[in-house]
Amino acid sequence: xxxxxxxxxxxxxxxxxxxxxxxxxxxxxxxxxxxxxxxxxxxxxxxxxxxxxxxxxxxxxxxxxxxxxxxxxxxxxxxxxxxxxxxxxxxxxxxxxxxxxxxxxxxxxxxxxxxxxxxxxxxxxxxxxxxxxxxxxxxxxxxxxxxxxxxxxxxxxxxxxxxxxxxxxxxxxxxxxxxxxxxxxxxxxxxxxxxxxxxxxxxxxxxxxxxxxxxxxxxxxxxxxxxxxxxxxxxxxxxxxxxxxxxxxxxxxxxxxxxxx
Amino acid sequence: xxxxxxxxxxxxxxxxxxxxxxxxxxxxxxxxxxxxxxxxxxxxxxxxxxxxxxxxxxxxxxxxxxxxxxxxxxxxxxxxxxxxxxxxxxxxxxxxxxxxxxxxxxxxxxxxxxxxxxxxxxxxxxxxxxxxxxxxxxxxxxxxxxxxxxxxxxxxxxxxxxxxxxxxxxxxxxxxxxxxxxxxxxxxxxxxxxxxxxxxxxxxxxxxxxxxxxxxxxxxxxxxxxxxxxxxxxxxxxxxxxxxxxxxxxxxxxxxxxxxx
Numbered sequence: 065x066x067x068x069x070x071x072x073x074x075x076x077x078x079x080x081x082x083x084x085x086x087x088x089x090x091x092x093x094x095x096x097x098x099x100x101x102x103x104x105x106x107x108x109x110x111x112x113x114x115x116x117x118x119x120x121x122x123x124x125x126x127x128x129x130x131x132x133x134x135x136x137x138x139x140x141x142x143x144x145x146x147x148x149x150x151x152x153x154x155x156x157x158x159x160x161x162x163x164x165x166x167x168x169x170x171x172x173x174x175x176x177x178x179x180x181x182x183x184x185x186x187x188x189x190x191x192x193x194x195x196x197x198x199x200x201x202x203x204x205x206x207x208x209x210x211x212x213x214x215x216x217x218x219x220x221x222x223x224x225x226x227x228x229x230x231x232x233x234x235x236x237x238x239x240x241x242x243x244x245x246x247x248x249x250x251x252x253x254x255x256x257x258x259x260x261x262x263x264x265x266x267x268x269x270x271x272x273x274x275x276x277x278x279x280x281x282x283x284x285x286x287x288x289x290x291x292x293x294x295x296x297x298x299x300x301x302x303x304x305x306x307x308x309x310x311x312x313x314x315x316x317x318x319x320x321x322x323x324x325x
Numbered sequence: 326x327x328x329x330x331x332x333x334x335x336x337x338x339x340x341x342x343x344x345x346x347x348x349x350x351x352x353x354x355x356x357x358x359x360x361x362x363x364x365x366x367x368x369x370x371x372x373x374x375x376x377x378x379x380x381x382x383x384x385x386x387x388x389x390x391x392x393x394x395x396x397x398x399x400x401x402x403x404x405x406x407x408x409x410x411x412x413x414x415x416x417x418x419x420x421x422x423x424x425x426x427x428x429x430x431x432x433x434x435x436x437x438x439x440x441x442x443x444x445x446x447x448x449x450x451x452x453x454x455x456x457x458x459x460x461x462x463x464x465x466x467x468x469x470x471x472x473x474x475x476x477x478x479x480x481x482x483x484x485x486x487x488x489x490x491x492x493x494x495x496x497x498x499x500x501x502x503x504x505x506x507x508x509x510x511x512x513x514x515x516x517x518x519x520x521x522x523x524x525x526x527x528x529x530x531x532x533x534x535x536x537x538x539x540x541x542x543x544x545x546x547x548x549x550x551x552x553x554x555x556x557x558x559x560x561x562x563x564x565x566x567x568x569x570x571x572x573x574x575x576x577x578x579x580x581x582x583x584x585x586x
Contacts, residue, residue, distance in 0.1 A: 087353035088446060090343070094352060160448070162455045163471065168464030168566050175459075175568045183456040185349060185529070187421070187446040194423045195444040198436075202475070203429030208484045209474030210424065211494065214463070223469045224492065231488045233472065268446070305429050307436045 080186025084269025190236035192268025215240035229254035234300035260304030341447025345530025451497035453529025476501035490515035495561035521565030
């Protein structure tokens, strides 16, 4: 008998870390971290989250661009291996674990391996971006909903921007900063260049920075302000109702608040 | 001088209560409730949230269909009046305050009145619905994003279902149960009737119930199971990856888990 077969199987918790501010974790997430034995941590997650898991071994498994990344398959094997050794594993993902971020593949791997799992939801960064701007994502004067879309596709193609624009809904674009100029130009073939738009970098964290403009000028404004990844690009008439730029700002003492162009 | 001018102006916190389970509140929300003087509570919010606000006067301001509802304008006046009297007001909204639910109008009212505000994000119920099903909203094998749309429009018209279907993204439909049959039929003019679909009632609460099927049969399955509002309707190929129905279910001991048709 080896140490694997002697132990009970642990569980894996796919845990949503929210946008950065540790206070935006859920109570359920804090409790899961407090009892965690192993924590697998993504790159974009605030590393201070480790302070909430005092008993845990912290393993960084970031996958960001290029060197020193951890392949997805290896992360999945790690989760299964530690659970089979009897550890309660917390797999921490930024934002909400079920929006982008390959939770589907990790859930399938756990399912195949027969490892019990739990999912703890959280705050996705587009919500935090809207909070920073003081704006509803779906002001009913302007739209019936919001589209969360990633600009970073598996096959390096583009989302169908004209189809998205045709819905006339608010667009919350994730991972779009490397192609913001092109995607705004494409959207402007369907939407007015005067459509309100904003970029919020590090939304919901102490490093939050934002700029407000229009579909026609937001790429240039973001570049001029030095905003880059990770950021949310928001486009749509509802975003024009943003009021934080003009008035109250909870973070005004520490954050550069960029005024409407 | 009256009591209004003597006092400092309080703040209003637009607070996201999440989908129901109090453990899905953020740490930030729990802290805001702990120090609240006045709490304005929507109908769909778990009333046990009052236990987190021991110092507060709790005022119910539900707006659900028909009788005994509180008009939106009156809610806005209440917030402003209490803040001007120096109270720290917490306005509690279900899910995330910035998705549907008229936060835009409330923020504008506070802005006009010069009342400082803060927004505390939370978990919207579509995320909780996905967690219950054990599925990513955006499995990258199937789509590039997800659309959050309300079927309940101000002017009693319908969202542009063909335009939404044309995006080939996951649809998370809020407030659609009263017209589920018609909206599924309309979507089936663009999407295959075999497209996976699910209904999750009271997602993320102790009362959660769910049914899984296809665009062609989900309305009948939900009706047969007695599922009604409030519920999330999920449609899209990504939803076909749901695994909770077939295997592990955290709530299996207390919830009726309805099997795939």
